[in-house]
Amino acid sequence: MAIRAHGADVGMSQVAAQARTSKTVVYRHFADKNDLYLAVCDWVAAVLVGQLQGAMRDAAENPRRTLVAGIDAYLGLIEADPEVYRYVMRPPKLDRPENEDPVSDLCTVIGDHIAEIISTELRRQNRDAAPAQTWGHALVGMVRAAGDQWLANRPELDREGLAEQLADLAWSGLSRTVTPAAASSAS
Numbered sequence: 001m002a003i004r005a006h007g008a009d010v011g012m013s014q015v016a017a018q019a020r021t022s023k024t025v026v027y028r029h030f031a032d033k034n035d036l037y038l039a040v041c042d043w044v045a046a047v048l049v050g051q052l053q054g055a056m057r058d059a060a061e062n063p064r065r066t067l068v069a070g071i072d073a074y075l076g077l078i079e080a081d082p083e084v085y086r087y088v089m090r091p092p093k094l095d096r097p098e099n100e101d102p103v104s105d106l107c108t109v110i111g112d113h114i115a116e117i118i119s120t121e122l123r124r125q126n127r128d129a130a131p132a133q134t135w136g137h138a139l140v141g142m143v144r145a146a147g148d149q150w151l152a153n154r155p156e157l158d159r160e161g162l163a164e165q166l167a168d169l170a171w172s173g174l175s176r177t178v179t180p181a182a183a184s185s186a187s
Contacts, residue, residue: 001084003040008086012036037091041102044088045109048077052110056117063121064171070114071143071170072163078147079159085151089144107144111137118174139170 002010002018012033016023030036055069078085089103115136119129143166150162157165 003084003087004081007083008090010087037087038102040084041088041106044077044084045102045106048074048106049109049113051077052113064167064175066117067139067170067174068163068167071166072160074110074143075147075150075159075163078151082151089148107137107140111140114139135174142166142170 055073059065119132
């Protein structure tokens with residue numbers, strides 16, 4: 001993929017060269033750079049949501065492990081494909097309608113997915129699920145911000161360690177609200 005080879009500032013000429021074709025052929029598939037950007041965003045969203053769902057499903061028996069698995073899946077994607085992540089999260093200057101923001105859309109999809117998991121657990125415990133939407137989106141924002149900082153600075157902390165640190169912080173609040181022990185002690 002040209003983005004991996006040339007970085008987040010890739011041009012259509014570089015895309016064509018990487019694909020071993022002409023810009024004319026590229027423009028048959030993508031109307032412009034905006035169209036290419038939106039296609040890459042859709043692809044990243046599908047990959048990320050699939051990885052999140054799989055990781056969290058595999059750890060579903062243990063709520064904290066589910067949290068760690070979800071965080072690690074996100075961090076794993078940015079670690080494995082940093083230039084594609086940068087391309088999606090820091091879009092090039094494009095002519096887009098004001099209401100079209102693929103990054104916000106991706107964060108919303110993930111936040112809604114996490115919120116539904118939290119809401120399901122709260123309802124299972126006959127508890128108020130109203131905070132689930134806020135909590136789901138707060139978790140996404142926290143992980144995204146920490147992941148961006150980690151990717152930019154590459155501290156000695158490995159991905160698994162960062163996932164555990166973020167899960168520790170989030171679990172401090174979630175464990176008081178989404179675990180059966182919390183429900184019985186809150187009564």
